[in-house]
Amino acid sequence: MRVIRIGILGFGTVGEGTYRMLVDNADEVFAKTAARFEVKRVGVRDLTKPRSISQDLITDDLKSIVTDPEIDVVLELMGGEEPANKMVQLALENGKHVVTANKELIAKHGSRLINFAKDSGLDLHFEAAVGGGIPVVQPLKHQLAGNDVIKIMGILNGTTNYILTQMEEQGADFADALAEAQVKGYAEADPTADVDGFDTMYKISILAAISFGKQIPLEKVHREGIRSVSAADMHYAKHFGYKIKLLGICEETGEGEVLVRVHPTLVPLEHQIARVSGVYNALWLHGDFVGDLMFSGRGAGADPTASAVVGDLIDVARNVVAGGNGSAIPYGEGMQVAKMGDLETRYYVRFEVADRPGTLGEIATAFSRRQVGLAQMEMITKTGGLGEIAFMTHVCRESDFGTAIQEVARLGSVSKLEGWFRVEE
Ligand SMILES: NC(=O)c1ccc[n+]([C@@H]2O[C@H](COP(=O)([O-])OP(=O)(O)OC[C@H]3O[C@@H](n4cnc5c(N)ncnc54)[C@H](OP(=O)(O)O)[C@@H]3O)[C@@H](O)[C@H]2O)c1
Structure with a gap:
């Protein structure tokens, strides 16, 4: 029987939930991997906090975990950019597979870390980083x-x-x-x-x-x-x-x-x-x-997130047992990102206006000057001669819509641009 030794960085909501799932569902995990997991070390920041596990497992020396020759897999469950980034890099350099729940780490450094893992024949998984318990990655x-x-x-x-x-x-x-x-x-x-x-x-x-x-x-x-x-x-x-x-x-x-x-x-x-x-x-x-x-x-919480972390861990264990290499799918750098001004969609917008004849006509004219068509409208009377008017537009370019609402806001009949949002159909 293969024993896979784990080092966990972080024993908060997700770390503790993952540990509990590994203990409670050890038989399910064994049946699906033909491997037993053994948590060898757990890294935290504050050694004085009471924990639900033996103090013998706990350390605040994270480096000693990611460089430990006996550890096969590191679970990075601390969060934040640093020291998570350095520790994951170091774990990979020391030949450990990595599972992380850290969205900030992957969003900022994913390309480099995944490519490094791939080149080193290691797994780097991050299902829990998006959608907690929902399998999407x-x-x-x-x-x-x-x-x-x-x-x-x-x-x-x-x-x-x-x-x-x-x-x-x-x-x-x-x-x-x-x-x-x-x-x-x-x-x-x-x-x-x-x-x-x-x-x-x-x-x-x-x-x-x-x-x-x-x-x-x-x-x-x-x-x-x-x-x-x-x-x-x-x-x-x-x-x-x-x-x-x-x-x-x-x-x-x-x-x-x-x-x-x-x-x-x-x-x-x-x-x-x-x-x-x-x-x-x-x-x-x-x-x-x-x-x-x-x-x-x-999308969050100890149990659903542990479910995603343990799922990734099972993937790693299957590779380890089969003697396979890392199955990371790398992605490159430098995606071209379009500008918001070019977006074409419908918009919702609300103004505070003078509650008098002609207001609606002035606003509609100002919108049409910028090729923004109005599809739906709702107006209510407030106190003090004021009213509130909300519109849904037809599809238009964001840059045209932005110019139009600024021009409408400057009309004599409009006292305030209250708010606006984009619409998805
Ligand atoms: N909570 C969720 O529902 C959820 C869902 C999906 C993904 N995630 C992700 O999972 C990760 C962990 O979240 P969490 O909610 O479990 O956080 P948490 O409850 O705040 O726990 C963080 C753990 O990491 C340890 N830690 C933090 N910084 C450290 C440092 N510099 N050195 C050593 N240990 C450090 C803390 O140590 P101490 O115990 O000593 O303070 C604690 O044990 C994050 O990336 C988060 O985005 C969380």
Whole structure:
């Protein structure tokens, strides 16, 4: 019987969940790999914290784990860019296979690390980095690899989906919904990574890199979070037949060129992705042969994420037992990323206006000067001679739409541009 020795870097939510799954499901894992896993060492930052495992396993010397000649596989479950990047590189240099759940690491350094692993005949897997327990990375790398993937859209962050669901169902404003998510443990005390779209940006960039074969330069990804979404926008979106979701979207815009973006998006109520609520995640894609496909499930949490980490570990173990080389599918650098100004889609926009005859005509004329056609409209009267007016446009270029709303905002009959979002059909 082959014994595979593991070093774990990080024993927080995911590290502890993975350890528990390896112990609880040892027989299932053995039946599928003909190997036994033995956790030899666990690296943490704070040696004084109480742990659910023997203190003999614990160390704060991460280097001693990744260079230990007896360790076959390193699980990097710490998160963040450093020291994860250095430790994964060092583990590979020392001949260890690596499984990581770290989206930031793979989004920033995936190309280099995967190529290094491939050249060294080692495995580097990262299923848990995108979608937690939902298998999306392996299907894109394997079963769907023969497709020309034309578009991917995902709800890839449970915290923001929970907040938006609360806003939609209870009419709550962003600040109240965020505070509630923090009390319930769905949002961090510092929610920046989630609500400002960084987490979704890392995940959609990884999916784009796998699908389109090159690492995405993160500085070229358009990123907006959900702080600008209000209860009023939720209300109008519903009136027009949409929900507002934070989506990561990547699509082919030309030969060797993609557009990768993260922003709140109006999604038609009848689209499968609009029905994904609360902390659930979903990934929808369209491939030329497979057609439309959707995966959904729990995108975070100890158990679902452990499921993805252990799945990757089983893949490694099968290779080790079979004496095979690394099956990493490398991708190159330098993907061409299209500009947002060239995007063509529909838009939702809301203004505060003077509630008097002629206002609507002035606005419609200003939009049409920039080739922006209006498809739907809703207007309400507020107090003090003011009104609120929301539009859905026809498909137009983002650069034209951007110019048009600035010109509308300067009209005498318009007191404020309240907000605008892109629409996906
Ligand atoms: N939580 C989820 O639901 C989830 C889902 C999918 C993917 N992930 C990814 O999984 C990874 C781990 O997330 P988590 O939620 O488990 O994090 P966590 O609960 O904060 O645990 C992090 C662990 O790593 C250790 N650590 C952090 N920095 C370290 C350093 N510089 N040196 C040594 N040890 C260090 C911590 O040590 P101490 O215990 O001593 O503090 C802790 O044990 C991240 O990449 C995250 O993005 C998480």
